[in-house]
Amino acid sequence: MQQGVEIIDWRYFEKARAELGPGFIRILGYFREDGATAVANIKAAMHAQDPVKLIIPSHTLKGESRQFGAEPLADVAEKIEMTARQAVEEGRYPDELVPDVVKLEQLFGQTVAAFDERISPLKRRDRPTFGQKAANTVFGRSG
Template sequence: MAAGELVDWAVFARARAELGTAFVRILGYFREDGTKAVGAIEQAMRLRSAAALVLPAHTLKGEARQFGALPLAALAEDIEMTARHCVEMRTAPDELIQRVIDLRPRFEATLALFDRELGQMAERRAPSGFGRRPGAGFGVAQR
């Protein structure tokens, strides 16, 4: 994966192959669960609750890895591990403020890439029309 890339497309393709027809549905769950996890992380940060950061960050980390969103997974893991340390030390997670601020844009950018890829997959699979010449529309006589 090149520097700056948000998705390891080999991992994404492997997940698509392994999940088969359930891929789009499970990716939808990632979108829903991820949106909830990011919101929970932001809320926990507003409350300065290190303990409340751990579970949603852990969940986001695992689901992001499944689809090849490795930078998102790494950021979620960093939040999770730092929050766990704060819990152990009984300190507020103030050092995580910038990382939590960076989380939503990274999550949304990753989803945009997934959406673009799914759109391209659908275009590649779109039927060209059995027995029709390219460019012939409905009701147009073919010669």
């Protein structure tokens, strides 16, 4: 992914958040679980050289990604789906999809991380990293 290219269209993300209301976090959790399963199934299908088994998980991931505004992820999933469908019709293995499957896995991880950052105020706070002294070491004590 090129730097500066937004991987989430936050308008669609916020629209889904408004439409789903209190169920939003639960549904987003399903996206995380289903998406991880879809990526694993796509990778397994590639290792098994089975283009038929690429179609359903890539189709599912495409639709769920678009619901939350993850267009680059949806685009890669769609390319995998369409290429797999064509390969099935032609009776061949779509080995040209290997780089796309790698990209899909990376984008899925980046997408989930972006969602987490957006929904969790705790993730936005600066936390001391290992080896750094905490800023307030005298809390509740005098000088």
